[in-house]
Amino acid sequence: MEALLAALEAGGGGAVAAIAAAVVVLAALYFAWMGSKERANTPPVVPGLPLIGNLLQLDEKMPYKTFAKWSEIYGPIYTIRTGASSVVVLNSTEVAKEAMVAKFTSISTRKLAKAFSVLSRDKTMIATTDYGEFHTKAKRFIREGLLGSSAQRRFRDTRQKMMDNMLNTFHSLVIGNPHAPQNFREVFWDEIFRVSLIESLGEDVSSVYVKEFEREISKEEMHRTMVVDMMTCVIVADWRDYFPYLGWLPNKRFDTRLVTAESRRTAVMRALIDQRRERIACGESRVSHSYLDFLLAEGTLTDEVLTMLVWEAILEGTDTTSVTTEWAMYELAKNPKKQDRLYQEIKEVCGEDTVVTEDHLPQLPYLNAVFHETLRIHPPISVLPRRFVHQTTTLGGYKIPAGTEVTINVYGCNMNKEEWEEPEEWRPERFLDGRFDSADMFKTLSFGAGKRVCAGSVQAINISCAAIARLVQEFAWRLKKGDKDEANAVQFVGHRLHPLYVHLSPRGGT
Numbered sequence: 255m256e257a258l259l260a261a262l263e264a265g266g267g268g269a270v271a272a273i274a275a276a277v278v279v280l281a282a283l284y285f286a287w288m289g290s291k292e293r294a295n296t297p298p299v300v301p302g303l304p305l306i307g308n309l310l311q312l313d314e315k316m317p318y319k320t321f322a323k324w325s326e327i328y329g330p331i332y333t334i335r336t337g338a339s340s341v342v343v344l345n346s347t348e349v350a351k352e353a354m355v356a357k358f359t360s361i362s363t364r365k366l367a368k369a370f371s372v373l374s375r376d377k378t379m380i381a382t383t384d385y386g387e388f389h390t391k392a393k394r395f396i397r398e399g400l401l402g403s404s405a406q407r408r409f410r411d412t413r414q415k416m417m418d419n420m421l422n423t424f425h426s427l428v429i430g431n432p433h434a435p436q437n438f439r440e441v442f443w444d445e446i447f448r449v450s451l452i453e454s455l456g457e458d459v460s461s462v463y464v465k466e467f468e469r470e471i472s473k474e475e476m477h478r479t480m481v482v483d484m485m486t487c488v489i490v491a492d493w494r495d496y497f498p499y500l501g502w503l504p505n506k507r508f509d510t511r512l513v514t515a516e517s518r519r520t521a522v523m524r525a526l527i528d529q530r531r532e533r534i535a536c537g538e539s540r541v542s543h544s545y546l547d548f549l550l551a552e553g554t555l556t557d558e559v560l561t562m563l564v565w566e567a568i569l570e571g572t573d574t575t576s577v578t579t580e581w582a583m584y585e586l587a588k589n590p591k592k593q594d595r596l597y598q599e600i601k602e603v604c605g606e607d608t609v610v611t612e613d614h615l616p617q618l619p620y621l622n623a624v625f626h627e628t629l630r631i632h633p634p635i636s637v638l639p640r641r642f643v644h645q646t647t648t649l650g651g652y653k654i655p656a657g658t659e660v661t662i663n664v665y666g667c668n669m670n671k672e673e674w675e676e677p678e679e680w681r682p683e684r685f686l687d688g689r690f691d692s693a694d695m696f697k698t699l700s701f702g703a704g705k706r707v708c709a710g711s712v713q714a715i716n717i718s719c720a721a722i723a724r725l726v727q728e729f730a731w732r733l734k735k736g737d738k739d740e741a742n743a744v745q746f747v748g749h750r751l752h753p754l755y756v757h758l759s760p761r762g763g764t
């Protein structure tokens with residue numbers, strides 16, 4: 255300021271230059287002060303390296319564990335940097351629900367990594383599209399045609415058949431080799447994929463001719479192309495996601511792998527849809543109750559949208575439910591007392607001779623608790639696909655500027671010590687202490703929340719709970735020696751690292 259006064263006294267061009275210099279200095283000081291004030295109100299930042307931020311600190315396979323560890327230091331909401339992007343990570347149910355429900359209007363856009371974007375054909379899926387007209391319409395379709403209560407009633411017999419087939423297979427395996435451990439995954443996945451095909455396409459397709467492959471492919475190859483390859487490819491990281499300004503550089507290996515997987519998936523889906531269309535053209539009943547027939551009857555969808563919506567139903571109908579049921583059977587086999595409590599509950603409701611079915615589920619609170627506790631400790635989707643803040647908002651009392659990305663660490667929310675007592679313990683009893691309403695499915699956040707909540711939770715509960723009940727009613731479960739609860743995250747949906755092998759002893763009765 256003194257320099258400014260001196261210059262004014264001296265007058266002339268020197269004075270103008272001095273005034274300009276002083277204005278610049280004052281403005282810089284003002285903006286620095288404002289910036290620090292604003293930053294003071296933004297979430298704490300996890301220290302990282304210049305340019306790459308926290309990328310090297312993240313466990314590529316299980317980032318959810320690193321996120322949960324950081325929440326113990328920085329609190330339930332903090333910011334990380336992955337290359338050029340700032341990402342706010344949420345690790346408590348309260349703040350995650352604030353983002354998904356109360357602040358939804360400011361955070362309703364998806365931020366997709368390149369792999370997600372290619373495989374979902376630029377958001378042509380319910381789960382990956384932004385909130386808007388397409389989302390509302392497509393979510394209504396899947397509810398009315400497949401997953402809502404009345405659609406679910408239409409598929410009741412299909413699910414019951416699944417349970418009968420599965421139990422018959424396990425009984426035959428045990429009779430064939432009573433002392434050998436049985437591979438749970440192989441039997442369950444085969445059956446659930448069958449249900450998915452019947453619900454989505456109207457039949458249990460055993461093979462299909464794919465023009466682009468110039469050959470017939472088996473059911474196993476269908477499963478691999480439409481489910482396994484997709485779940486594996488979708489989490490492949492592309493460095494261009496972290497440095498969008500380098501997006502013009504080629505990443506040939508990544509691009510080729512993705513484009514090949516995507517075009518194979520589309521070829522198989524088209525072949526399946528064309529097969530159904532040919533049957534309809536040959537006079538076969540149009541009404542098979544399948545989701546495909548429901549969508550064809552709409553008559554307004556392009557082939558691309560039709561293909562993507564039916565594929566989405568097959569993809570999401572298979573993996574999450576299988577993984578959850580496998581983890582539940584693992585936990586029950588590992589905890590004989592809890593397994594026995596469940597068996598006694600089923601016996602009290604069904605007696606010695608009645609087969610437990612979906613109809614009994616409302617009378618089995620401990621079973622419900624087993625299911626939700628399994629989802630809590632082993633959420634199939636540990637980290638939800640990123641959201642994009644398109645309107646500056648607040649979360650957990652912090653300012654979140656427009657342009658920030660938000661990620662919800664479901665695992666971190668479900669393991670938060672402030673919200674769950676001894677969260678690392680698998681203890682279904684925690685849901686029966688009167689603090690939870692048994693109808694509240696969102697208590698663990700594993701199905702998400704708000705307008706983007708899982709559309710398939712009713713089906714998942716019907717299949718998984720009925721299967722767990724029936725499997726415990728008919729067999730005593732014991733782990734193969736040396737089994738460990740290692741998780742594997744080489745796919746979008748977190749699996750057990752190794753398939754579950756169990757010793758099964760028939761209980762008699764039923």
Ligand code: HEM
Binds near residue numbers: 568578635639708
């Ligand atoms: C235990 C089983 C399941 C779990 C844990 C689960 C979990 C989830 C989660 C966490 C979301 C929200 C993702 C987000 O907010 O970003 C979601 C969305 C969705 N799920 Fe599930 N899911 C399961 C089963 C199913 C099944 C069986 C289907 C269908 C066949 C299904 C269809 C969907 C659809 C269509 C969405 C997108 C909803 C939207 O964006 O509005 N899910 N699921």
